[in-house]
Amino acid sequence: MRALFLVFLFLAAPALAEQPQNIADLRSEIIGYIDSGSYSADQMQAVQPGITWLEWRAAQSIPGEKLALVLDIDETSLSNMAAQRANGFSYFRTGACDHLPNGPCAWDAWVALGQATAVAPTLEFFNAARASGIDVFFITGRGESMHEATVTNLEAVGYADWAGITTKPEGLKVESAADYKAPARLAIEESGYTIVLNVGDQPSDLAGGYAERTILLPNPMYRIP
Numbered sequence: 001m002r003a004l005f006l007v008f009l010f011l012a013a014p015a016l017a018e019q020p021q022n023i024a025d026l027r028s029e030i031i032g033y034i035d036s037g038s039y040s041a042d043q044m045q046a047v048q049p050g051i052t053w054l055e056w057r058a059a060q061s062i063p064g065e066k067l068a069l070v071l072d073i074d075e076t077s078l079s080n081m082a083a084q085r086a087n088g089f090s091y092f093r094t095g096a097c098d099h100l101p102n103g104p105c106a107w108d109a110w111v112a113l114g115q116a117t118a119v120a121p122t123l124e125f126f127n128a129a130r131a132s133g134i135d136v137f138f139i140t141g142r143g144e145s146m147h148e149a150t151v152t153n154l155e156a157v158g159y160a161d162w163a164g165i166t167t168k169p170e171g172l173k174v175e176s177a178a179d180y181k182a183p184a185r186l187a188i189e190e191s192g193y194t195i196v197l198n199v200g201d202q203p204s205d206l207a208g209g210y211a212e213r214t215i216l217l218p219n220p221m222y223r224i225p
């Protein structure tokens, strides 16, 4: 009788909700994607059509036309992999970053260190643009207070001879990064440039127009609305 009752309880139990993916499994999957070389191979594959486009577009330009390439910074031009891995792909704004490679490593302190590395395919891309006479502008969600450390970091890893960088005004609140980045591209166009290509690792880097073409690089680690 007791066994029958237990069977009844088992059958009457509500079904479990559909389970989200286990975050530790997901983390292992992401590390595998990075360590296998697939992440950098995918970045390279994404960038290649852009190089072809830039070279073709520069060859078609009319006299006096000023062409621009716009690049996002984090996980587009600079890789924050050391901090990302140390934090298990979580984000902490404030605190120290003095326990690398194991972490924790807070974002503001990490940026101040200026130890981000170049995203190699993007640096190649950058150099191809410069060789074609295309000016390069960075538009980043990094705040104005990070401007100097960011410029130092960019130059240290090989981004030389670029035309401008837009950092986000402190205290500016936007629903989407696109609400800040699209007007920043408009400002570049209003200064006399035609943006022939805009490259980012988030859809919000690319939304809102003001570029002839866009390229989305892979980012398995985080999402910025």
Ligand SMILES: [Mg+2]
Residues within 6 Å of the ligand: 072, 073, 074, 075, 076, 200, 201, 202
């Ligand atoms: Mg980014």
